[in-house]
Amino acid sequence: MSGSDRARGGGTRPPAPRRPRTPGTRRGGHPRPAAVRPRLRLVGLGLALVLVAFTVRLVQVQAVDAATYTEKAAVNRYVEVPLAAQRGDITDRNGTALATTVDAYDITADPFLFTEEQTGVPDAPQQAAALLAPILDRDEATLAGLLSEPGSRYAVLARQQTPQTWRQIKDLRNNLREAADKGTGDQVLSGVFAEKNAKRVYPGGDLAAATLGFVNAEGVGGGGVEAQFNTLLAGEDGTITYAQSGGRRVPTAGSHELPAVPGTDIALTLDRDIQWAAQNAISAQVAASKADDGYVVVMDTTTGEILALAGAPGYDPNDLGSVTDSGLLRNAALQDAFEPGSTLKVATMAAVLEEGVAGPGTHVTVPNRLPRADRNFADDHDHETYYLTLAGVLAKSSNIGTILAAEELGDTQPEANEVLHAYLTRFGFGRPTGLGFPGETAGILAAPGDWNSAQQYTIPFGQGMSVNAVQAASVYATVANGGERIAPTLIRGYTGPDGSFEPAPEAERERVISEETAAQLAEILETVVTSPEGTGSAAQIPGYRVAGKTGTSNRVDPETGRYSGYTASFAGFAPADDPRIAVYCAVQNPTEGSYNGSKVCGPVFNEVMDFSLKALQVPPTGSDFPGLPVTFDPND
Amino acid sequence: MSPKRREPGPQTRIARLTGLVPAGRGSAARTPFVLLIVLLLGTGMLGLLLLNASLNQGSFELSELRRQSQELTDEQQALQAEVDAFSAPGALAERARELGLVPAGPPAFLDRDGTVRGEPAPAPEPSPAGGESSSPGDEPGQPGEQDEQDEQEDRGEQEQTEEPDPADGTTTGTTGAASGEQDPPDAATAGPDGSPPADGATGTGAGTGPADPDPEPDPDPDEEANP
Incomplete structure (x- = not known):
């Protein structure tokens, strides 16, 4: 205020006294005693006028225009600086950070300050580029091009560099300034600046990347948990207003601070090590099979917590720029719907056993072809008529046997459809998993009245409906948990800005089948693995009792909507008599080697289950199970 | 200071001119009073000056400390x-493989x-390039299972305790390198301290060679009877 005030006052003042004084001195030059009194009056009048002018100006400045001047002054004196809230971390179940935020700087430049008239050097951009290129790890010619852009006042040289990089540049600039002061060099870096731009880092690289998601350039979650809990993670930005002078804060002037509220940390249920093992195993298998996709879901059967949610191929969220196909950014295990195939037979069998229409030992005669609904259904291989028990139907993964068993669910086929549909729904098919994950699919399970003539026979063995991998895993977790379905969860809890931990709400529990049925199913599934005639022998883990089921289904090509290729899958849990962990594996469209669920996913299941059991230190139960009879003698 | 000191001057002069105040009457008490005022004002000014200076x-100091805190945060x-990079499961597995685990x-x-x-x-x-894994709790005369279990437990422990250890190792190492205060030999020895305790082994950052890292090699696991 004072500056402008003085400038204006100074402008008004000099002319006022000059006018009366100039004539006065002229008259005074010829001394006339009679003129003394009028001259004194004239001077008095002049002074009065000046005083009046001052007073008017004073009133104007201090009272009339006071607000305007205060405002003008405040513009420069008071600055409002935003305080960015620290984004919350995402951790695994043990608190290891999977996503965290660090300080980073965008290195920018003003090309105008690199011109010859500003620096006094004709090749300042080239010199600067040569100095900066090794620090920023960028091409020297590109940098020189950015810096010599004519007419430009802004260029981003490198984004999200570490504070150490920025300090290096500052040191370099200081050295150059000293050199320039001594006259031994030129200051060519005065036009380089830095803008603070916090950086989201994922220490594990591609570990659980699809689940974590990513943060876009605006600092907003662009996928996965980052997007789902963006509001919680982001926190609230604050501001600070203070008086400054010459860029330095004035200590005596008051300041007003609205502190930023840091984001909430989110603890996932994922276990970093199991996640890594799962991701490693599925990536290797997808590469070996030259498949499109693969997923592995590991669940804690006693709590419904997802311990690993891995997909392949993955991506590194630290380097989003290198992801060429945006489809890779999805979480395939939750966003892909596919026909589950034989792994779903366990749900059909659960319905059959729970309804009491058959037991594990019930005899099922399985012909090579079964005429139903204008076509002949077949198993995956031609065979003579099999004489199987119900356990054997699952062990040999017979489609025909499953159709025959499912038909028993009702007196008429529509009734049977109703019953099966009810069970499938209760197992979680055709509805969201409850994770609330962005972009999650609920799968497709038509209402029983809408099942067409073929569907009513294919759905029992997992074709003609689609699921996501977590839904499929949840079925096995349900059977493992004694028939009580626990909604899958991915969030373990939240740590607020005050450091208090708030556990996630209890998962919903819902009884689907009785404990006896679940125990029978577990034995049947164990027979699949232990029986020499079973399809699941690949899953055997020495010392442990493992229950599992293979699946090899026809895959609907998402591009054409027709069956093309296969989905290989394997699901199961262990230990079979006291389950702790359920693992589901699926590989889409394996093109190299076998496409058989047991061959493709069996080893993955085995590796992941073995690792999980060891990681969670699950002891073997020590009991022995000979396996249920798989066949019967028709002559008995 | 100056306007106040001047004030009594004109006042008394005017008073003297009008003849209301007898001349020289106030001059006797004036000196101590003026001194007092000067003293008060002087201390006030000095105090203000000191306050401002401090x-x-x-x-x-605040901005210097802020800068320091920022630098330390960065570091x-x-x-x-x-x-994090060292303790990521992938990196750990790779290093364990290099060590022959x-x-x-x-x-x-x-x-x-x-x-x-x-x-x-x-x-x-282990793959031919690697060394041999170790199980320190090797007691002769125990059944094979026991050994295996020890080994298992060791690994379990190792998995849990491993995390902070590389942290220490790398922290010392990097601080030494960054500040330049630490002697290079110290920094070098700090590395091995950070390697997994069960192996008591060679430098981690040094890209462990195929040589057997274990000072006390255990009997080959194959030699142990397995009932």
Whole structure:
């Protein structure tokens, strides 16, 4: 205020006294005693006028225009600086950070300050580029091009560099300034600046990347948990207003601070090590099979917590720029719907056993072809008529046997459809998993009245409906948990800005089948693995009792909507008599080697289950199970 | 200071001119009063000056400390990133493989009543490039399972304790390198301290060679009887 005030006052003042004084001195030059009194009056009048002018100006400045001047002054004196809230971390179940935020700087430049008239050097951009290129790890010619852009006042040289990089540049600039002061060099870096731009880092690289998601350039979650809990993670930005002078804060002037509220940390249920093992195993298998996709879901059967949610191929969220196909950014295990195939037979069998229409030992005669609904259904291989028990139907993964068993669910086929549909729904098919994950699919399970003539026979063995991998895993977790379905969860809890931990709400529990049925199913599934005639022998883990089921289904090509290729899958849990962990594996469209669920996913299941059991230190139960009879003698 | 000192001057002069105040009457008491005022004003000014100076000093200190805290935060973040990179499961597995470790075989659990659960088997041969894995708790005369279990437990422990250790190692190492205060030999020895305790082994950052890292090599697992 004072500056402008003085400038204006100074402008008004000099002319006022000059006018009366100039004539006065002229008259005074010829001394006339009679003129003394009028001259004194004239001077008095002049002074009065000046005083009046001052007073008017004073009133104007201090009272009339006071607000305007205060405002003008405040513009420069008071600055409002935003305080960015620290984004919350995402951790695994043990608190290891999977996503965290660090300080980073965008290195920018003003090309105008690199011109010859500003620096006094004709090749300042080239010199600067040569100095900066090794620090920023960028091409020297590109940098020189950015810096010599004519007419430009802004260029981003490198984004999200570490504070150490920025300090290096500052040191370099200081050295150059000293050199320039001594006259031994030129200051060519005065036009380089830095803008603070916090950086989201994922220490594990591609570990659980699809689940974590990513943060876009605006600092907003662009996928996965980052997007789902963006509001919680982001926190609230604050501001600070203070008086400054010459860029330095004035200590005596008051300041007003609205502190930023840091984001909430989110603890996932994922276990970093199991996640890594799962991701490693599925990536290797997808590469070996030259498949499109693969997923592995590991669940804690006693709590419904997802311990690993891995997909392949993955991506590194630290380097989003290198992801060429945006489809890779999805979480395939939750966003892909596919026909589950034989792994779903366990749900059909659960319905059959729970309804009491058959037991594990019930005899099922399985012909090579079964005429139903204008076509002949077949198993995956031609065979003579099999004489199987119900356990054997699952062990040999017979489609025909499953159709025959499912038909028993009702007196008429529509009734049977109703019953099966009810069970499938209760197992979680055709509805969201409850994770609330962005972009999650609920799968497709038509209402029983809408099942067409073929569907009513294919759905029992997992074709003609689609699921996501977590839904499929949840079925096995349900059977493992004694028939009580626990909604899958991915969030373990939240740590607020005050450091208090708030556990996630209890998962919903819902009884689907009785404990006896679940125990029978577990034995049947164990027979699949232990029986020499079973399809699941690949899953055997020495010392442990493992229950599992293979699946090899026809895959609907998402591009054409027709069956093309296969989905290989394997699901199961262990230990079979006291389950702790359920693992589901699926590989889409394996093109190299076998496409058989047991061959493709069996080893993955085995590796992941073995690792999980060891990681969670699950002891073997020590009991022995000979396996249920798989066949019967028709002559008995 | 000056306007106040001047004030009594004109006042008395005017008073004298008007003849209201007898001349020279106030002059007797004036000197101490003026001195008092001067003293008061002087101390006030001095106090203000000192206060301002200390405030400014504080402000300088504040910004210096802010800068320091920022630098330390930066360093902490850089070190944390390094620790995270070392303790990431993928990196750990890779380093374990380099050290000649292999994924554990089937585990065995010892119950309180002495029964052994599980079907332990010798660990598979490490890849030819690697060294040999170790199990320090090797007691002769014990059944094979017990050894295997020890080994299992060791690995379990190792998995849990491993994390902070590389942290220490890398922290010391990097601080030494960054500040230049630490002697290079110290920094070099700090590295091995950070390597997994069970192996008591060679430098981690040095890209462990194929040489056997274990000072006390254990008997080959294959030699142990496996009932």
